Amino acid sequence: MHPSHTVTIELADRSYPIVISSGLLDDPSSFAHLPSASAAVIVTNTTVGPLYGQRLERALGPQFPVVHTVTLPDGEQYKTWDSIAAIFDVMLRNACDRSTVLFALGGGVVGDITGFAAACYMRGVPFVQVPTTLLAQVDSSVGGKTGVNHPLGKNMIGAFYQPVRVVCDLDTLATLPQRELAAGLSEVIKYGPIADAVFLDWIEQNLDALVSRSPQALAYAVRRSCELKAQVVGQDERESGLRAILNFGHTFAHAIEAGMGYGAWLHGEAVGSGMVQAVRLSHRLGYVDERFVTRLTEMVQRAGLPTALPVLDEADNAGRYLELMRRDKKAAGGAIRFVLIERPGCAVVRQAPDAAVRAVLGGS
Template identity: 60%
Template sequence: MGSGKTTIGRQLAKRLGKRFVDSDHEIEARTGASIPLIFDIEGEASFRRREAEVIRDLSSQRDIVLATGGGAVLDAGTRARLAERGTVIYLRAHVNSILQRTAHDKNRPLLRTPDPRRTLELLTAQREPLYREVAHLIIDTGRPNVQSMVQTILEQLAALARKSAHASMHSLHATTPQPTSPFTLNVDLGERSYPIAIGPGLLDHADLVVRYVNGRQVAIVTNGTVAPLYLEKVAAPLRAAGRDVLEIILPDGEQYKTWESLMKIFDAMLAHKCDRKTTVVALGGGVIGDLAGFAAASYMRGVPFVQIPTTLLAQVDSSVGGKTGLNHPLGKNMIGAFYQPRAVLADTSTLATLPARELAAGLAEVIKHGAILDLAFFEWLEANMGALVARDPAALAHAIARSCEIKADVVRRDEREGGLRAVLNFGHTFGHAIEAGLGYGAWLHGEAVGCGMVMAADLSHRLGQIDSLQAARVKALVAAAGLPVSAPDLGTARWLELMEVDKKNEGGAIRFILLKPLGSPSIGPASDVDLLATLDACITR
């Protein structure tokens, strides 16, 4: 509900030369009663039976665009019928967006509750897996321009048609599965807006990277681990399209997120005579994305760049939002720039080659998004962490998409971390101290953040902002992901020294991102007594 199905459906039907039908309007026309009245008199179960009957009739017709009610997917027969008889497009909307769109709409019987937000969260948790089961295309609405959204749908429908034709022609000779259409999310930043495409086999779409490279030259920045796996897959279509491709391969590891590595990128681009229309492509994890993005922001005062994240951590966090930079011996990510990519292409198939430790590191950032901004998502993670650790494709796809939605919404509202965006650093004040104190690379970034979240939850409890059960839930989920929950003993003085060098601090005071309650963030200082108690409780001695 509230995703824009009727508005977008009408425009789509117009562009396709088809007739538009809304199942709710058809039910009202057949019964002579409004949807709320049917709910009041007959109840939801009776309404669902009417809905399934109407959709059964409508889905047998040709040349229509059908908008169904949000709960239509609850009927297994309806799901099967829709998937079999048409192309199903799921318009996904965040709970906040739905609340804004339905705030003054009295025609929503399921939202006539004291707490509409909680109702929507529960409905989303119930229906989301069913939407994904039946959908051929998943489109994130965000705050779209309707015409732009319709054009995106038309392009993806055309891509589906081409894929279907190709599969029919070559099915007897196919040696690899065809890539599925990606879930597309838009980061709405006005003229700096860009898409995030998420899905398996994206790198098998030969034209996907090419479409975001306008200039003649391309510099692909990657590392020695990723290059043998994916570099040629990215470079070959670019060369075939007539692009001049420069390959820059850096050492792999957080310890190489340095000024020296940045200079290697600049040296290679200058030696290759790259011009200001050169597109930088970041192919790798968060280190590569941050370095390549900073290089793109700085080279000739800014050239376009595209993110192709190959680790879970990069796909759910570091590739989204435009933070770029490098580490300094005195502080992590203290030197850099806000610089948005032209696109983020997250091929979830790359996670199959990811070491278990790297997968766990990425799950830390997934947990973070639920802990600070989406309790329903946090609860979903508690129920599905086993599937995520086992790399279940459907579970990973949902976790990545939801994490990107949460972060994209925060970035839209606070691109340059003037206030709200700071909450995305939950666990990072402690985590960055661990990384710097042990030496970059000793712990993975996600491992340090996971432990940092346990410490931040403990501190939140000591400040009376969450109860002991909520703090224990954070610790249990972090442990279930395979992440450390006990911090290293750096010495109290060293801990305080490292935490004082933090971008969130103001006037020399350490500012922490805390929970108040679980699922909601707060930002503020902590007393020395509480902070020292947390350090004492969480450090392994």
Template identity: 70%
Template sequence: MQTTPNLSAPRQVSIALGERSYPILIGAGLLGDAASYAAAPKGSDALIVSNQTVAPLYAAQLAQALAGRHRQVHQLALPDGEQHKDWATLNLIFDALLTHGADRKTVLYALGGGVVGDMTGFAAACYMRGVPFVQVPTTLLAQVDSSVGGKTAINHPLGKNMIGAFYQPRAVVCDLDVLGTLPPRELSAGLAEVIKYGPIADMAFFDWIEAHVDALRALDADALAHAVQRSCEIKAAVVAQDEREAGLRAILNFGHTFGHAIEAGMGYGAWLHGEGVAAGMVMAAELSRELGLVDAAFVQRLTRLIQRAGLPVRGAVIDAQDNAGRYLQLMRVDKKAEAGEIRFVLIDGPGRASVRAAPDALVRRVIDRCCQ
């Protein structure tokens, strides 16, 4: 079983992408430390992009840390919530950049959760065909997943994250102290993305999560540091091999095909992303069992851990008339689908995953059994 390392100096995980490599810093007190942003270009202007919930808590602290690096530091607070991850909100970032006369050396800082990070990264990819940006994630979900790897996007009413770009940040700064202001529901949503790394890549880490899930929910500093570090290490290794999701990187979407259908079907914001992923992992594990890839004991073990993390293990009913049919319809626009065939991340055995198709009839049976 893995042991929890002692929390002392900041930890660093590197994303190895040649000249586009960058550090992920993990530790306490990083957000307000100017040294945390050494990887970002200095001298030009900066724009801190946050939301109306996070900005009052942390934007001034970040601006003060950046004051010595940039000529001017501007701030923008977007409306909060997944339902605002759209073209209209994205344009608010472009409006701010143009209003302040931002040039190609302007640095964007994404201060917030996955929605802020995805939209800021997409704006950085598009503005003047590319300006530098830094991820400063303030949720557990963003620290262990969405801020790492360069996926940026907005949602479309017909599909989540369907409009975006691969665009890497210059650095990711994970300050563990900011997790203390997370509502319990948001913290649990982040644990879903931590849990996923065990079944797809590292069952020793899964063992560790089982032993420390209560400590994680209690915001134990040492436990959080290890969870964020190990999650980032696994994701960094996968991204280094397959940056643009031509193959291997798709395994990071374990539970997401079902989960994204729940989010889109219920209306963005009704379920948190991590909640959809949690129920989606149970459904994907059940589908793996139906295909003879894992046994019932594995599914039960995963389900118990997800429940202990305070997450849903039953999918949502998104259509009272034909629930499974609506799921199938939404999943056909998943980014892993090919020629209209839905492809799922399934567990080949504990710690191993692959992307496979499955008969619609079998998928329907799993959805009917797993939805509340």
């Protein structure tokens, strides 16, 4: 086992630990001292459930007399109201009360859906994140953003609702398909440009080790990513200011996902391309130099991620992107706000002239 590391999200009476190690999923102590309840509900999907569902159920056995399981279809396209309803159906049929604890066993989609269901059921029940993908361990399981997609926009319906614990078992990363691992690396890479130039150097030097799943490299990447996110969320839980920097690349990424159809690209793949466009826009607006643009682009490529934008509209591709980005949650009064890199390790949130955005979208 790796030594266990605990990173704390400091939110006063809603503070909670992120426990990071190997072997956590089979250890009942990973789930000890949670809120008392007569029942637990595991929410998972058709990919992760067969791998880890029974193991989590066994680990929960000493604390919860009854454990129910909801198995959802796998994929971003199922991050919908229908999945929320499927969870509620199981809970209501089994007379789950407001002390019931939900466990999100899976990647970011499962985590977001479960958290939103927990926020809504009887106006709020406790939930625990048990992320099994790199993307979920370093980003989506931490910070309390929950929700579902709408055909017109990603994550437009949701709530800020914090888990009571996050349990990151590093062993689950061994079963990730390489494409999913690469998607998670996009969310690791983003922390360097926005918050920690030293970590950016470390990622650049250890990217091959991360791609080849070095346990030591992955353990450090997860821990440092969680530390950086904890610092940001602890200062700005509801994204009224600083927390917006965590969306580096996401304005472009969400347009890609909505425009192509959810599931065509993985979220992390869209973020990889989105970061490249965002740093190109940063350069065009006079922040970073061309060498930094090249550096970040090469890192995204080495991670196995796309760097180019997909074409969403043959007739007016830039216009289609701008239309979708104006629906982004960070837009205000129809003005698009971008996370830009002012210098390595420092991000700012700014509006950008449409002409500059169109130039980036056009490849110049």
